[in-house]
Amino acid sequence: MPKKPKAAATLSKSSSQTYHSTATKSNYTVTVRCPYRVWQKLMAFAQKSKNEISGLGYVRRINSKCIIIDDVFLLPQEVNPDTTTFKPEAYRDFMVQLVEVNEEREQKGQPPLLARLQWHSHVRAGAGFSAQDMIVIDNCQAEWRISLVINQYEEYDIRLDQYKPFRFEIPVELEFTYPGLSIEALEACQKDIDEMVTEIKPPPPPPTPIWQLGQTIWPGGVID
Numbered sequence: 001m002p003k004k005p006k007a008a009a010t011l012s013k014s015s016s017q018t019y020h021s022t023a024t025k026s027n028y029t030v031t032v033r034c035p036y037r038v039w040q041k042l043m044a045f046a047q048k049s050k051n052e053i054s055g056l057g058y059v060r061r062i063n064s065k066c067i068i069i070d071d072v073f074l075l076p077q078e079v080n081p082d083t084t085t086f087k088p089e090a091y092r093d094f095m096v097q098l099v100e101v102n103e104e105r106e107q108k109g110q111p112p113l114l115a116r117l118q119w120h121s122h123v124r125a126g127a128g129f130s131a132q133d134m135i136v137i138d139n140c141q142a143e144w145r146i147s148l149v150i151n152q153y154e155e156y157d158i159r160l161d162q163y164k165p166f167r168f169e170i171p172v173e174l175e176f177t178y179p180g181l182s183i184e185a186l187e188a189c190q191k192d193i194d195e196m197v198t199e200i201k202p203p204p205p206p207p208t209p210i211w212q213l214g215q216t217i218w219p220g221g222v223i224d
């Protein structure tokens, strides 16, 4: 089972100090569900890369307390053992394409794809957010974002930051689920639902009796 390390158990390569998410679990804790399929992909990226490596992920907000990670992927980037940076033009092109894709999805009545997960690996160093990571997190311009740091030992730390209307950290815990739906499976099922399932208006509620002068008067007339 992947482990969330104790605070400051190890030091990040990127900094002399490692910052672990400090938001304590409360009634408002949000559960981020990570299918094993997605976790395996994250670990494959981490363990196949001798340098830091980073990427984004598509998430779905099921409700105010549950977010599911549907997929993770890379963007073109420059890396070394201590840093990873998306190529600015690649990030810009991806965001422009995402806007276009979401416009098409909206026309089809589909929910938007949310690339609200940013993840990176610290290779074999501690899985805690470095001072540099915190600068990136603090400067995010999104409405909200999940940040995930992992390493090759399957350790991780995760945080959820809300930026608008004001900045605060939301307590979050990562939960691993088996095996998880792929985006392709979700889209295929959505297509079948669109073709074969017709939404109809619910039947009207039964009439409510109106009590008047000892009689029951139904909307259709006096019964008794």
Ligand SMILES: [Zn+2]
Pocket (backbone or CB within 6 Å): 014, 120, 122, 128, 129, 130, 133, 149
């Ligand atoms: Zn980092």
